[in-house]
Amino acid sequence: MKSGFVSIVGRPNVGKSTLLNALLDTKLAITSDKAGTTRNIIEGVYEDEKCQIVFVDTPGIHKPVNQLGNILNQKAYTSSENVDIILFLIDVEKGFGKGDSFILERLKEERLPILLILNKVDKIKKEELLEKIAEYQKLYDFCEIFPISALKKDNLTKLIPTIQKYLPNEGKIFEDNTFTNISTDFYIGEIIREKVLRKTREEVPHAVTCVVEKRVEKKEKVIIHATIIVDRDSIKKIIVGKNASMLKSIGIDARLDLEEYFQKRVYLDLFVKVIENWRERESYLKELGLDDLEN
Numbered sequence: 001m002k003s004g005f006v007s008i009v010g011r012p013n014v015g016k017s018t019l020l021n022a023l024l025d026t027k028l029a030i031t032s033d034k035a036g037t038t039r040n041i042i043e044g045v046y047e048d049e050k051c052q053i054v055f056v057d058t059p060g061i062h063k064p065v066n067q068l069g070n071i072l073n074q075k076a077y078t079s080s081e082n083v084d085i086i087l088f089l090i091d092v093e094k095g096f097g098k099g100d101s102f103i104l105e106r107l108k109e110e111r112l113p114i115l116l117i118l119n120k121v122d123k124i125k126k127e128e129l130l131e132k133i134a135e136y137q138k139l140y141d142f143c144e145i146f147p148i149s150a151l152k153k154d155n156l157t158k159l160i161p162t163i164q165k166y167l168p169n170e171g172k173i174f175e176d177n178t179f180t181n182i183s184t185d186f187y188i189g190e191i192i193r194e195k196v197l198r199k200t201r202e203e204v205p206h207a208v209t210c211v212v213e214k215r216v217e218k219k220e221k222v223i224i225h226a227t228i229i230v231d232r233d234s235i236k237k238i239i240v241g242k243n244a245s246m247l248k249s250i251g252i253d254a255r256l257d258l259e260e261y262f263q264k265r266v267y268l269d270l271f272v273k274v275i276e277n278w279r280e281r282e283s284y285l286k287e288l289g290l291d292d293l294e295n
């Protein structure tokens with residue numbers, strides 16, 4: 001059996017987390033149409049009779065405007081240092097832009113096999129795709145240029161055997177049933193954050209953090225108390241909405257996903273808390289035994 005680590009890297013919003021979920025056939029990482037959705041390194045293990053692959057989803061690499069941006073970029077680069085293959089994703093409809101060139105220059109330094117993945121092929125015409133492939137072949141000696149649609153699961157069955165050709169190890173990395181590096185509480189927080197991102201507009205910053213304060217699992221139900229932490233009262237107002245309508249709607253959508261995950265009834269109590277000061281927020285999280293940007 002072949003095995004190895006494969007990182008999924010690229011600009012924000014190109015579909016990295018959608019690809020991770022599609023390859024693993026489960027919802028592990030949250031996705032949204034807002035750039036900067038993923039903030040942590042999320043690993044998921046794929047396995048079939050022939051291979052075991054640890055896929056590593058990373059935050060989108062972008063021109064940072066604040067410290068959070070710097071941290072996210074750094075995480076994405078670091079998690080591409082200790083892998084065997086890099087899947088470099090671009091949004092084929094948008095084309096290979098300046099940001100992509102910038103990332104490519106940095107990835108080249110790793111001297112690892114780079115597969116250029118052209119995602120969102122469902123958005124362009126076939127002739128256009130062929131032209132683009134010819135154009136991108138000139139950019140770098142990619143070991144493959146591979147068109148897919150992560151959303152429509154187009155061409156994904158061929159992607160695994162393609163990756164497999166470049167896997168270095170013989171034997172499994174994990175002998176036990178390890179599937180991911182993320183904890184249940186982290187996952188719950190992410191599902192809530194996804195609903196916040198999906199339901200609110202751009203004015204709600206990505207610095208929204210969702211944490212589980214308490215989780216009680218019973219035989220036929222799960223009781224969860226979670227807090228959405230924001231840095232301004234105006235953002236709290238948006239998230240709560242008129243007569244708490246937005247918060248309710250976030251709660252309903254999150255609960256449905258969580259019921260699917262736990263396969264039992266979920267009681268979800270959501271609170272919104274304003275913590276303006278970044279340090280105060282960090283110590284609040286630490287008290288809960290959490291570090292927002294740890295992994």
Ligand SMILES: Nc1nc2c(ncn2[C@@H]2O[C@H](COP(=O)(O)OP(=O)(O)OP(=O)(O)O)[C@@H](O)[C@H]2O)c(=O)[nH]1
Pocket residue numbers: 011012013014015016017018019030031032033034035036037038039058059060061119120121122123148149150151152
């Ligand atoms: N049409 C189309 N949309 C896609 C495809 N793959 C992803 N998307 C959409 O693109 C948006 C971004 O997807 P994500 O998977 O969150 O992107 P990401 O690269 O993980 O983004 P960050 O975490 O912000 O770096 C979502 O709205 C997806 O539904 C695709 O193949 N076709």
Ligand SMILES: [Mg+2]
Pocket residue numbers: 016017018029030031037038058059060
């Ligand atoms: Mg993502």
